[in-house]
Amino acid sequence: xxxxxxxxxxxxxxxxxxxxxxxxxxxxxxxxxxxxxxxxxxxxxxxxxxxxxxxxxxxxxxxxxxxxxxxxxxxxxxxxxxxxxxxxxxxxxxxxxxxxxxxxxxxxxxxxxxxxxxxxxxxxxxxxxxxxxxxxxxxxxxxxxxxxxxxxxxxxxxxxxxxxxxxxxxxxxxxxxxxxxxxxxxxxxxxxxxxxxxxxxxxxxxxxxxxxxxxxxxxxxxxxxxxxxxxxxxxxxxxxxxxxxxxxxxxxxxxxxxxxxxxxxxxxxxxxxxxxxxxxx
Amino acid sequence: xxxxxxxxxxxxxxxxxxxxxxxxxxxxxxxxxxxxxxxxxxxxxxxxxxxxxxxxxxxxxxxxxxxxxxxxxxxxxxxxxxxxxxxxxxxxxxxxxxxxxxxxxxxxxxxxxxxxxxxxxxxxxxxxxxxxxxxxxxxxxxxxxxxxxxxxxxxxxxxxxxxxxxxxxxxxxxxxxxxxxxxxxxxxxxxxxxxxxxxxxxxxxxxxxxxxxxxxxxxxxxxxxxxxxxxxxxxxxxxxxxxxxxxxxxxxxxxxxxxxxxxxxxxxxxxxxxxxxxxxxxxxxxxxxxxxxxxxxxxxxxxxxxxxxxxxxxxxxxxxxxxxxxxxxxxxxxxxxxxxxxxxxxxxxxxxxxxxxxxxxxxxxxxxxxxxxxxxxxxxxxxxxxxxxxxxxxxxxxxxxxxxxxxxxxx
Numbered sequence: 154x155x156x157x158x159x160x161x162x163x164x165x166x167x168x169x170x171x172x173x174x175x176x177x178x179x180x181x182x183x184x185x186x187x188x189x190x191x192x193x194x195x196x197x198x199x200x201x202x203x204x205x206x207x208x209x210x211x212x213x214x215x216x217x218x219x220x221x222x223x224x225x226x227x228x229x230x231x232x233x234x235x236x237x238x239x240x241x242x243x244x245x246x247x248x249x250x251x252x253x254x255x256x257x258x259x260x261x262x263x264x265x266x267x268x269x270x271x272x273x274x275x276x277x278x279x280x281x282x283x284x285x286x287x288x289x290x291x292x293x294x295x296x297x298x299x300x301x302x303x304x305x306x307x308x309x310x311x312x313x314x315x316x317x318x319x320x321x322x323x324x325x326x327x328x329x330x331x332x333x334x335x336x337x338x339x340x341x342x343x344x345x346x347x348x349x350x351x352x353x354x355x356x357x358x359x360x361x362x363x364x365x366x367x368x369x370x371x372x373x374x375x376x377x378x379x380x381x382x383x384x385x386x387x388x389x390x391x392x393x394x395x396x397x398x399x400x401x402x403x404x405x406x407x408x409x410x411x412x413x414x415x416x417x418x419x420x421x422x423x424x425x426x427x428x429x430x431x432x433x434x
Numbered sequence: 435x436x437x438x439x440x441x442x443x444x445x446x447x448x449x450x451x452x453x454x455x456x457x458x459x460x461x462x463x464x465x466x467x468x469x470x471x472x473x474x475x476x477x478x479x480x481x482x483x484x485x486x487x488x489x490x491x492x493x494x495x496x497x498x499x500x501x502x503x504x505x506x507x508x509x510x511x512x513x514x515x516x517x518x519x520x521x522x523x524x525x526x527x528x529x530x531x532x533x534x535x536x537x538x539x540x541x542x543x544x545x546x547x548x549x550x551x552x553x554x555x556x557x558x559x560x561x562x563x564x565x566x567x568x569x570x571x572x573x574x575x576x577x578x579x580x581x582x583x584x585x586x587x588x589x590x591x592x593x594x595x596x597x598x599x600x601x602x603x604x605x606x607x608x609x610x611x612x613x614x615x616x617x618x619x620x621x622x623x624x625x626x627x628x629x630x631x632x633x634x635x636x637x638x639x640x641x642x643x644x645x646x647x648x649x650x651x652x653x654x655x656x657x658x659x660x661x662x663x664x665x666x667x668x669x670x671x672x673x674x675x676x677x678x679x680x681x682x683x684x685x686x687x688x689x690x691x692x693x694x695x696x697x698x699x700x701x702x703x704x705x706x707x708x709x710x711x712x713x714x715x716x717x718x719x720x721x722x723x724x725x726x727x728x729x730x731x732x733x734x735x736x737x738x739x740x741x742x743x744x745x746x747x748x749x750x751x752x753x754x755x756x757x758x759x760x761x762x763x764x765x766x767x768x769x770x771x772x773x774x775x776x777x778x779x780x781x782x783x784x785x786x787x788x789x790x791x792x793x794x795x796x797x798x799x800x801x802x803x804x805x806x807x808x809x810x811x812x813x814x815x816x817x818x819x820x821x822x823x824x825x826x827x828x829x830x831x832x833x834x835x836x837x838x839x840x841x842x843x844x845x
Contacts, residue, residue, distance in 0.1 A: 253485060261795030271793050282638060288567035289552075289559040308555050309478075309548020311488040312566050318638030319792045324488060324548065327479030349477045350548025415792050419637045434794035 220296030223279075224357055224372060225396040225424035226383070227406045228272060231431055233390040235260065235270030238339075239382035243274070245340035246358065246381035248333055253323045255355040256382055261434070269430045272390075274382060275300060275321040275355035276415060276423030283313035283322065292352075298396070298424050299357050307351040314352060318416055319423075322354045340381055357393075373401060396424065459825045466818010469811050470545060478548060480811045486804035487786040491812045492546040495819060496539045497629055497778040500573070501651070502771060503535020504659025506580060507615075507622035509687075514615035524679045524687070526587055526836050527670075528663045531827075533580045536573060538823045545815055565628045565635060572625030579618045582607055590835045627652040633781055638792075640717030641725075642785045646705040653701060654777060657694030658770045660687050661747070665767025668760045670831050678837045681760070688763045692751030695770065699744045721788040729787060729805075734780045743773015 193199050235258055243249060243256040261271040277300045278284075284292050284300060291307040294300050314322040328349040336342055344360055347353045358380035365371070365378020372378040373394030383393040394401035399408075403426070406412070412426040413434075448456070473480055483490050509528040512518045544550045556570040588594075589604030627648035633639070634647025664687040671678045709718055725731035750756045750766030757763060787804050808816075830836060 259793060259796050261793065262797070263795055269795065271796055273793065282636065286564050286566060286635075287561055288564045288570055289555040290561040291555075291559070306552075306555060306559055307549065308552045310546075310566065311548070312564075312632070314485065314488045315786065316636050316638065318790060320485075320790050323485050324478075326481075326483070327477040352548075415794075416638075421637075429794075 223298035223396040223424065224362060225403050227392045227403050227426045227428060229390045229428040230269055230271060231428055232388045233270045233272060234388055236387060238385045238387060239272060239391060241335045241339040242381040242385040245335035246343050248342035248344060248346050250329060250331060251335055263430055263432050263434055265432050267432050273319065274425065276319055276425040277357060278421035278423045280420055280422045282316040282318060282421060286312045286316045299359050301356050301359055302353060304347050304351045309350040311352060318419055318421060322352050324352050325349050459821050462817045462821025463825065465814045466821055469814035469818060473545060473811065482807060482809040487806040489782055489786060490806055491808040491816055492542050493782050494779040495542045495816055498775045499535045499539040500629065501655040501774050502659055502662045503532040504626060504655035505663035506532025507618045508656050508660050510615040511619040514612040515619060521683055524663060524667060524683055527667055529580055529583045530830050530836060531663050531666055533584060534823050534826050536577050536580065538819050541822060542819050565631050569625045569628050572621045576618060576621045579614050583614050587834055623652060626655045633785060638790060639785050640715060641721040646701065650701055653698045654774055657691055657698050658774050661691035661767040661770050664688055665764045668764045685757055688751040688757055692748050695744050695748050724788050725784055731784050734776055738776030739773055742769050743776055
């Protein structure tokens with residue numbers, strides 16, 4: 154060891170020896186890093202590759218989904234009267250337990266102190282946190298932008314509920330034996346009850362959309378192809394339609410009025426737009 | 435109970451102390467089994483979990499058990515990868531404790547998911563974007579590594595005298611220990627951190643969403659996991675009145691653990707400062723004020739995590755007047771373990787009881803009521819899985835050659 158003779162050799166000459174082997178190792182490391190850096194910034198493995206330039210630049214309505222349609226909703230907080238009809242029709246149509254509704258209606262107060270009603274279905278985010286975290290892909294965004302559950306695949310870990318920023322998901326804690334009090338007054342159950350142990354959520358009444366399209370109907374225009382909450386609203390506060398069709402009512406409403414989406418800063422890109430009350434939220 | 439165990443204990447010559455211990459284990463397993471059957475029959479409705487707080491005590495046990503099992507990968511890596519061969523005598527125990535920790539976690543997880551019959555779905559239906567998917571895979575692979583690492587020990591059982599070929603095969607696997615250590619290290623670093631990332635990546639919850647989450651999880655696991663193994667070695671020594679692992683090794687582990695806890699404290703300090711003092715973002719500010727006013731979060735954090743979990747163990751592990759006495763080392767390991775459990779509980783439950791702020795105009799204090807206190811079913815399962823862990827440990831200590839070096843083991 155060199156420390157044993159510190160006094161004798163004051164100056165130890167440091168020679169840099171570069172063998173062929175060292176050289177090749179260094180060169181390979183450098184080349185490898187360069188390739189890795191390139192792959193990580195632009196390649197298909199890159200965590201940034203999902204940002205397309207158009208998405209970074211700003212958002213045109215419905216730019217993300219690959220399908221022909223992107224189903225969306227506009228909720229007018231200015232006209233909503235808080236009658237809860239949407240909640241009841243939803244619970245009846247989808248056979249949701251009335252005490253844990255998919256659709257919620259809550260009282261809210263604007264900054265100036267005026268009361269209004271805030272309601273919320275699932276927002277059907279195009280960049281949905283719940284879809285990202287599901288370990289088995291039991292929930293996913295369809296080509297038409299609807300976020301749905303595969304009840305046969307869900308393992309009931311409930312990570313999606315923890316991840317959802319909007320509290321839109323419900324778990325079936327036990328086997329349901331209740332009689333749905335909203336059936337048949339507010340609608341007929343059109344889908345099966347979900348089994349115990351899986352997560353469920355608003356589906357935009359996807360069974361109506363699919364059946365309607367198959368029969369040549371237009372969701373958002375023909376009631377048979379439109380979500381129950383939209384059909385029943387007595388003040389037309391909920392409007393449904395294709396965000397990709399510039400002639401649809403939703404697209405026109407979004408174009409012609411000031412709208413906002415919930416917690417836009419999270420980058421979830423919901424398909425539900427809100428028209429604020431006149432005095433603001 | 436007492437009338438029936440007395441004659442048996444005489445016949446099997448079990449001391450009253452051992453009899454009491456076995457009785458306790460039996461009761462714990464019975465409680466857990468009863469609750470498990472009820473939960474399988476009627477579902478998670480029997481718990482106090484809700485749509486607001488869908489994760490609770492059981493997730494805390496999962497996270498804690500995996501963190502406390504971290505001694506296995508840490509000590510294996512230290513011995514086989516970093517060449518600190520001195521620590522070899524504790525590796526077997528560390529791997530065994532790790533195995534107990536991981537199987538405990540898996541057992542609890544199976545109880546916790548709504549569809550235990552679909553536990554295999556993550557292996558078939560992949561979502562490569564999900565940290566939970568990655569964790570499932572890592573834990574599966576790592577459990578396999580632990581089993582392979584442990585095979586030579588099992589092969590030394592008397593039972594395998596009859597199968598010398600199997601025993602030889604198991605010992606040949608021991609040759610692969612360095613490779614297994616590398617693999618175990620990589621996979622453990624990944625999933626131990628990912629458990630923190632499970633919370634850290636959730637944009638919707640301001641008090642979770644921070645890059646320090648995975649770092650704090652991995653450092654606390656590396657700090658406390660080996661300390662737990664150390665504490666277990668001492669306790670086994672006391673009970674069996676027979677030397678297990680040389681004390682200088684155990685003290686070395688305690689000191690390393692103390693230093694790692696200091697590092698953990700340092701990162702925790704900056705995390706706290708960045709979030710609460712310098713950060714002051716509206717979301718996390720509001721969350722902390724809700725926690726302060728409505729929950730015992732402050733007590734859990736300062737007393738449970740900082741004083742019990744870090745300060746006292748650091749004193750016991752690092753100050754010579756304490757760390758020369760095994761009693762303090764065991765106490766320190768126990769307190770550090772309690773601290774980890776406090777931390778995992780605080781992270782999980784505190785993040786969930788704070789209501790989500792997404793509805794403009796809705797007063798959060800009116801939606802607040804989301805308290806969570808585990809009920810009897812949840813505690814019974816908890817007792818059951820702890821009973822499982824202790825039973826496995828007892829059996830291992832009684833029947834497995836945990837404290838023989840592999841050189842002795844070769845015949």
